[in-house]
Amino acid sequence: MSVTVSIKVRKELVELADKMVRYGIARSRSHAFNIMxxxxxxxxxxxxxxxxxxxxxxxxxxxxxxxxxxGGLSKILEEDRG
Incomplete structure (x- = not known):
């Protein structure tokens, strides 16, 4: 079960979460913070x-x-994450 919470974080952590989403490490910022x-x-x-x-x-x-x-890079990246 997921619960929504509001927290303040350093700008660097938000930037890290955005990079995680950009590179496909996380599906969303929320997912990125959970991974962290x-x-x-x-x-x-x-x-x-x-x-x-x-x-x-x-x-x-x-x-x-x-x-x-x-699609070559995407395929390589997906295989490595698998």
């Missing part, structure tokens, strides 16, 4: 940094003229 609570902030920060690096490297490859097969 369950796994611990240190582990979540490490995972977000990992995916940030992946996305940054993909952008670098695209700038160099490489193209990914449509």
């Amino acid at each position: 609570i369950e796994r611990g902030l240190h582990e979540v920060v490490g995972e977000v940094e990992f995916w940030e690096n992946i996305f940054r490297k993909v952008e670098e490859l695209e700038k160099q003229g490489y193209t990914l097969k449509h």
